[in-house]
Amino acid sequence: MPELFLTLSPQDWQAIRLTLKLCLYTTLILLLLGTPLAWWLSLSQSKLRTAIQAIVALPLVLPPTVLGFYLLLLLGPHGAVGSTLQQLGLNHLAFSFSGILIGSVIYSLPFTVQPLLESFRRMGPRPLEVAATLGAGKLDQLFSVVLPLCRGGFIVAATLTFAHTMGEFGVILMLGGSIPGETQVLSVLIYDHAEAMNYAQAHQLSLGLLISAFVVLFIVYGLHRRFEREAPL
């Protein structure tokens, strides 16, 4: 095991750092965006909301590179977003960290929203009613009731999002261009190693990835279980 990591090159380490950053940012952004979105979706019954719920899942059905290509068109200098940014004197987003971050956020959106939505629905109205009669406003309810009660849903959402972002490379490759330190995340690097038939390196990185992911997931799920045992719902 120790040798395993001794042989990692600086490029590998850079990719690891970058991957962690991307996964962390994506997960955080998606929890921030996904929570209100899922909340809103859970409340009403209108057709519009059903439509939006369906739309949220759509990025999933496209092959990642194809999605990446469309995003490249959108975020690149000729695309709606990219050209607007350029007119504002900013850079377009293709081949930048921000670009792959946007790509990851869009691509993993359903993995955040769906479990949260289901979790919110199942909680039912009673705990919120109770909190309201005890003087808790909407935001207060979110933090003091929804978050702790739907912890399981948040954990599922966060781990699926994190893991999915970690493994995804199609969108990132197309949109990011594999720039070391900027867009060359671990999945791209492992892919490159595998394609180049540098199997030793690919195996080593894969194994490292699997082990660390396992450790993290084990701890997260273990803690969640402990909580559940202490305060069963």
Place this chain on the structure above:
Amino acid sequence: MPELFLTLSPQDWQAIRLTLKLCLYTTLILLLLGTPLAWWLSLSQSKLRTAIQAIVALPLVLPPTVLGFYLLLLLGPHGAVGSTLQQLGLNHLAFSFSGILIGSVIYSLPFTVQPLLESFRRMGPRPLEVAATLGAGKLDQLFSVVLPLCRGGFIVAATLTFAHTMGEFGVILMLGGSIPGETQVLSVLIYDHAEAMNYAQAHQLSLGLLISAFVVLFIVYGLHRRFEREAPL
């Protein structure tokens, strides 16, 4: 819109059929495998189960082609599984529909298991206790209580699995090799069209895919909502 589909080639149609078959089979198999697995995971508190829960999520963190590569090693003629099969006089599984089906099943496993697990946990023991006192055995409870009560979880699991299988091509391309009628699913075909810069065809297939996925999801979520309204939990 009508012209959209008029211009589909026989190859496209073949890929569409194959994709539907793959997604359907994957979803069904995963629901069949994932339900007992998630059920088992939801029941006990042991370390082993936490570990298995973490392992279930692991395929996600590997880049799909790399996962596909490892599966190829495993299922191909030199792999443990493939060579055993060959010794039994059967074909190895690489480059066959069965092979990509196995790949999809492994790769989408967490999207089935996690929402189900969460859903089972949230249901709590009471409904099952009630059913048991009324004479329902374990299997009966599964069908008469767990399935309907966790319908939301099943829908999330099924749609995430279906959509994810639809869009996935890394594993399939590596393991299946884009053989028309056998392993050339829609995502691979779209990818191929895009690579070939047959944008018209790529756009058309993508659009068709998005629209039909939207319609299906809209109907599924809409029905689910209607049910929920009629029998709120």
Place this chain on the structure above:
Amino acid sequence: YASDKLTIAAASDLRYALDDVIALFHQQQPAAEVRVIYGSSGKLSTQIRHGAPYDLFFSADIQFAEQLYAEGHALSQPQLYALGRIVLWSPRQNMAGIELAQLTELNFRRLAIAQPAHAPYGLRAKEALQAVGVWPAVEAKLVYGENIAQTAQMAQSGGADIAIIALALAKFPELANSSKRASHGYQLIPAELHQPLSQAYVITRHGANNNTAQQFTAFMTDKDVLAIMQAYGFELPVSARQGEQE
């Protein structure tokens, strides 16, 4: 058993040329069923190693074919049939007349090449950039495509300002006409600046008894085929040129 169904695995850069070749082959052998699967040479050779049902393998780099042959996964010696060329191409401007060495003078943000680690065209692009001494200057501006087709897409979308791509792609109408503003002249990069992109094929073990495979390899020396290859920007190797002269 002998089968008339032929499955060809081919490197992505052959995509358009090989399609035409197969169409031609089909005219001569209407009964033959030929299908082709494009991918990166690395991936395809890995698949062949692990039992892929490909009869013929057209590699973008002869090394992959030689390796397969050495390992016993291919039966025939790799057969060289064409040489690939790389060009400078831009979605913004006509690159005709702009030498590789002038890249340092151009104002651009991103230069796309294929991933040198595994894509033959990427490796050749890198060699050429190093040969003219601009590599250190442009390295920070590089973005990498998974393969040469994706590299072209990166540039085509405008995300990358310039790309080094296969001549075969630059000649493809989709790319040549991809922007309305300029007709996209490309600049051929001299072959001396990099190792040759030796396009070679082998018959795999799977194709050992495939008659059509034999017929198709024989057909590859047909002069009409060579013409197609040339039209798509491939150069013919010395051996083939001799054949042409006959």
Place this chain on the structure above:
Amino acid sequence: MMLAVTLTVKRDAFTLQLNNSLPLQGVTALFGRSGCGKTTLLRAIAGLDRHADATVQCSATIWQQGSRFVPVHQRRIGMVFQESSLLPHLSVKQNLLYGFKRLAKHIAVQLKPEQVIRLLELAPLLEQAPGQLSGGQRQRVALGRALLSQPQLLLLDEPLASLDQQSRSEILPFLQRIANTTGIPILLVSHQLDDVVKLADHLVLMQHGRIHSQGPLQQQLLQPELAAIGAMSLLHAQSQGSNNHLLKLSIGQQQLQLPAPQHANTASYSPTSYRLRIQARDVALSLKPLSDSSVSNQLQVSISGFNIAPHPAETLVQLTLEGQPLQALLTKHSVERLGLQVGQQVYAQIKAVALD
């Protein structure tokens, strides 16, 4: 101080229709059969359900009218739900303090945690999770939690349903004291007429989604609807001091002696007036005072009327005792035997009295 409610709720087989004012003083009991709309009414008052075209006005504050709708958390309501409603992720202590911790600075704390925890006997449960409580324990925690939020109005939906008699008899006077001393009005749903009569000042009788009648408890007890459950009277009496555990009371010119109430915490609380609850079946009548009977309380009353009793063999005799109504449930046989008539002066033997 009134709670004015105008409300129409239409459901498949049920319609709730109200246009009433309920007093916001002391304890108002909502009494009615299962399914008559009590919970629906409480939820509308609390603002948990927003019904179209409803008006809810609490004293001078309009809670709902037209597009105006004060959200639940701003109404300062303490609610005990009919079903268990503890927040499952919080311990008993955290549940108790959930509302308390959210009080605005300027709100005076009338009910202190220690006090509530002591009275509801919650001390040993503080660290437990709601899932580890018995049914009655959960109800006590929910009640304590509502009280600690220092509400301006308490809405209690059968708060004592799964409590044993002893807990009940300890909590009821506590609730009454809260209503009396803190001035927090209580709207109480209960199916136990006993509890209602012990606690309520005002009784609202609901039937099929409407308020059938309402008024002070003493008057409401004469409603024939209640006779079906157990006719009862309420007498107001003045204290004349107590000795030897016996309390002397006077009603007008007449005297009674009763065992003095014995609450753990009545030392500091000796009211000058008492409410006597007397079941109609606990009142016997005789033509002249009885001397050698164990019944010590005999009061002179006059017969003001005869009502139909739920049972055909019985009659509900309406009496007047120093101007206050009193009911006696006799068999028709006895009425005939004694030859009772309207206007007649008779002696009422009161066997059993419940005191608050």
Place this chain on the structure above:
Amino acid sequence: MMLAVTLTVKRDAFTLQLNNSLPLQGVTALFGRSGCGKTTLLRAIAGLDRHADATVQCSATIWQQGSRFVPVHQRRIGMVFQESSLLPHLSVKQNLLYGFKRLAKHIAVQLKPEQVIRLLELAPLLEQAPGQLSGGQRQRVALGRALLSQPQLLLLDEPLASLDQQSRSEILPFLQRIANTTGIPILLVSHQLDDVVKLADHLVLMQHGRIHSQGPLQQQLLQPELAAIGAMSLLHAQSQGSNNHLLKLSIGQQQLQLPAPQHANTASYSPTSYRLRIQARDVALSLKPLSDSSVSNQLQVSISGFNIAPHPAETLVQLTLEGQPLQALLTKHSVERLGLQVGQQVYAQIKAVALD
């Protein structure tokens, strides 16, 4: 037919320890303060919790012992949980029939759906979802569902807690009839001593996780623990026929007259023996028979002892009426005034009687 339970459950601040046999005949009431372990016991009997080293034996069948554990669904138990437990995805009708539809072919249907639906007044609710029911309606559905599963043992955990008096007084006799006619034994948890006395044949008194005492209701009612809640007696009487809505009863040599019970469905049901529930505070004593009082039932009794009453000003007088125990709650003052002594013959005026 006995239910033998050996059980130890240790929790933080609570230990349940039992090694008892409960009768499996008629209605057995579990009575005890909140948190004393009633629900825990029912769950162990049902097999919902599997406690180590526990033994549960129902008649001849061992349900749990060592590694043997009959799963819940094979125990043929009808359980009504303390908290609402309808299956939320099923309509009222589907809930009711859930157990019924799962009955094995060979099981005789003693309780028919129509019958249960009629008696629990569920007909108008059949198509509703559980979320659309009031608290009391939910309880009725849960009870009906348990009954329809044709259980061999009914475990009822406060099944009537949120029901109004009228529903209660209709359902209680129904439950009793089930116990009497179908022979299904009932284990009932209730906090209403009233209900318990109406229904139970056998009373189990629980305290702090132990069975304090158990026995036939008549004897158990003399337990001082129950006096704190309201001392009461139970008399067995023979019917001598009724006329003019009055029922004539005899206890030994003595006669009583009472309003005849009036249940909608008693036409076909006229028992020859009755149980009379008499609150100790409803019994007055006199040295000689009273003539000009409305009290028509006067019985000759002898004083067998004096017990301490919960209130210091009162005494619980133990009487014997034709061999049956009877209690009277008098003030000490009256006892002194009348000069009552053990062995003395006196007349008991029984003002109020509850009949089942």
